[in-house]
Amino acid sequence: MARVSQEHLDARRRQILDGAALCFARNGFHATSMQDVLKEVDLSAGAVYRYFGGKEELIAAIVTEVLDTVRGIYEQAARETPPPTPDVLIPRTLARMREARPATLDNGEWMFPRLMIQVWTETTRSPEMAATLSEGYQNVRAGWARIVEGYKDAGMMPRDADADAMARAMIAVVQGFAAQIALFGGTFEESVGDGLRALMAVRPPGQDA
Amino acid sequence: MARVSQEHLDARRRQILDGAALCFARNGFHATSMQDVLKEVDLSAGAVYRYFGGKEELIAAIVTEVLDTVRGIYEQAARETPPPTPDVLIPRTLARMREARPATLDNGEWMFPRLMIQVWTETTRSPEMAATLSEGYQNVRAGWARIVEGYKDAGMMPRDADADAMARAMIAVVQGFAAQIALFGGTFEESVGDGLRALMAVRPPGQDA
DNA sequence: TTGTCAAGAAGGAACGTTCGTTTTAGGTTT
DNA sequence: AAACCTAAAACGAACGTTCCTTCTTGACAA
Numbered sequence: 162m163a164r165v166s167q168e169h170l171d172a173r174r175r176q177i178l179d180g181a182a183l184c185f186a187r188n189g190f191h192a193t194s195m196q197d198v199l200k201e202v203d204l205s206a207g208a209v210y211r212y213f214g215g216k217e218e219l220i221a222a223i224v225t226e227v228l229d230t231v232r233g234i235y236e237q238a239a240r241e242t243p244p245p246t247p248d249v250l251i252p253r254t255l256a257r258m259r260e261a262r263p264a265t266l267d268n269g270e271w272m273f274p275r276l277m278i279q280v281w282t283e284t285t286r287s288p289e290m291a292a293t294l295s296e297g298y299q300n301v302r303a304g305w306a307r308i309v310e311g312y313k314d315a316g317m318m319p320r321d322a323d324a325d326a327m328a329r330a331m332i333a334v335v336q337g338f339a340a341q342i343a344l345f346g347g348t349f350e351e352s353v354g355d356g357l358r359a360l361m362a363v364r365p366p367g368q369d370a
Numbered sequence: 371m372a373r374v375s376q377e378h379l380d381a382r383r384r385q386i387l388d389g390a391a392l393c394f395a396r397n398g399f400h401a402t403s404m405q406d407v408l409k410e411v412d413l414s415a416g417a418v419y420r421y422f423g424g425k426e427e428l429i430a431a432i433v434t435e436v437l438d439t440v441r442g443i444y445e446q447a448a449r450e451t452p453p454p455t456p457d458v459l460i461p462r463t464l465a466r467m468r469e470a471r472p473a474t475l476d477n478g479e480w481m482f483p484r485l486m487i488q489v490w491t492e493t494t495r496s497p498e499m500a501a502t503l504s505e506g507y508q509n510v511r512a513g514w515a516r517i518v519e520g521y522k523d524a525g526m527m528p529r530d531a532d533a534d535a536m537a538r539a540m541i542a543v544v545q546g547f548a549a550q551i552a553l554f555g556g557t558f559e560e561s562v563g564d565g566l567r568a569l570m571a572v573r574p575p576g577q578d579a
Numbered sequence: 580t581t582g583t584c585a586a587g588a589a590g591g592a593a594c595g596t597t598c599g600t601t602t603t604a605g606g607t608t609t
Numbered sequence: 610a611a612a613c614c615t616a617a618a619a620c621g622a623a624c625g626t627t628c629c630t631t632c633t634t635g636a637c638a639a
Contacts, residue, residue, distance in 0.1 A: 170588095319571055364527065
C-alpha cells in the first residue's frame with residue numbers, strides 16, 4: 162500500500178521509452194548499450210528493469226510503437242474521401258508522421274524516420290516482428306489499392322490499371338522519402354508533391370497529346 | 371620468398387568479405403560477432419586479422435562496396451540514351467542491382483537489399499560514411515535530373531516541371547522498393563513497372579482528357 | 580494533524596558473460 | 610626458409626542483468 166499513482170508509473174514508462182527511442186535513433190538498437198539508455202533517461206538500472214524485463218523487451222516496445230504509428234497513418238490516409246491524388250496524399254502522409262511523432266535528435270533532425278529504418282533492419286532479425294510488419298503491410302497495401310479503385314471510379318485513370326502494383330509503388334515512395342529524410346535530413350515534404358506531379362505528367366512519346 | 375600468389379590473397383580477402391556480408395545481411399553489423407564471421411568464412415581469427423585490422427574496418431569495407439555498387443548502377447542508368455521512361459528505368463535499375471549482386475541468403479532471399487538498409491542505418495552513425503553517401507546521392511540526383519531534362523527535350527513532359535524534385539521521387543521509388551524487397555522478399559521488379567505506369571496514368575479530375 | 584511503518588520505487592555496486600582482439604605455439608604450403 | 614594459416618588460450622573492456630540497499634510514498638492509528 163505504498164504505491165505511487167498510476168499516472169506516475171505511466172509517465173516513467175513513457176520517459177524510458179522516449180529516452181530509449183532517442184538512443185536507438187542515434188545509434189541503432191544493438192550499438193546502444195543499456196547504460197546509454199540509463200544515462201539518457203537519468204534512471205538507475207533497478208528502476209528501468211522494473212518497467213521492462215530487459216533490452217529485448219525495450220526494443221520490442223519501440224518497434225511496436227513505430228509500426229503502430231506508421232500503420233495508423235497509412236490507414237488514416239486510406240480513409241480520406243474523396244481520395245486525394247498521390248501528389249497530395251503522399252506528402253500529407255509524411256506530414257502526418259511528423260505531426261504524430263515530431264521529436265527531434267540533438268542536431269534538430271527529425272527522429273522518427275531514423276527509427277523507421279532501424280525498425281526495418283530489426284524486423285529482418287525477428288520472425289515475430291517480421292510477421293507483424295508483414296501483416297500490417299498487407300492491410301495497408303489493400304487499403305491503398307482501394308484508394309486506386311477510387312481514382313478509377315472518379316474517372317481519373319484507366320480501369321485496367323494494376324491497383325495493387327500502384328499501391329505498392331505509392332508506399333515505396335513514402336518509404337523512400339522516409340529513408341531520404343533519415344539519411345539526408347531536411348524538411349522537403351513539399352517538394353515531394355512537386356516530384357510526384359512531375360512524375361505523373363510524363364507522357365511516353367507517341368502516346369496521346 | 372615463399373609468398374603465396376596475389377590471386378590467392380585477393381581470393382581470401384573476397385572470401386572474408388562475402389562471408390561477412392552474409393552475416394551482416396542476416397543480423398546487421400552490430401548484432402553479428404567476429405566469431406560469427408570467423409565461423410562463416412571458416413578461417414581462424416589470426417587469418418582474418420591479417421586481412422582486416424578489425425571489425426570496424428570490415429564494416430567499412432562492406433559499406434563502401436555497397437555504396438559503390440549502388441552509385442555505379444544509378445549512374446549507368448543516367449547514361450542511357452535515349453532515357454527510358456520511369457516505368458522502365460526504375461525496374462531496370464533494380465534488375466541491374468540483382469545482376470550485379472545476385473547473392474542470396476540461406477532462405478533464398480536476395481541479400482543485397484538487406485545489406486542496403488543495414489548500410490543506411492550505419493551511415494547515420496558515422497560522419498565519414500554519411501559524407502560519402504551524401505556526396506554520392508548529390509551526384510546521382512543530378513544525374514537523374516538530367517534524365518528528366520531529357521524527357522522535357524523529347525516533349526514528354528512540361529518544361530516547367532521540377533526536375534530535381536522528380537529525380538528525388540524516382541530515387542525514392544528505387545529505395546522504397548529495395549526496402550520492400552528486403553522486408554518482404556519476392557522478385558517483383560516487373561510489377562514495379564506496372565505500378566509506375568498506373569501512377570503515371572493518373573489524371574486529376576477537371577484536367578485535360 | 581501528526582507520527583509510524585510496511586511496501587513500492589529507485590539507486591548503484593557487482594556479477595558472470597561475451598565481446599573484439601592479441602598472443603602463443605605449432606603445422607602446412609610454396 | 611619464409612609466408613600462411615590453425616587452434617587455443619587468454620586479455621581487458623564492455624555488456625546485460627541481478628541483487629541488496631536506500632529512499633520515498635501513502636494508508637492508518639493516535
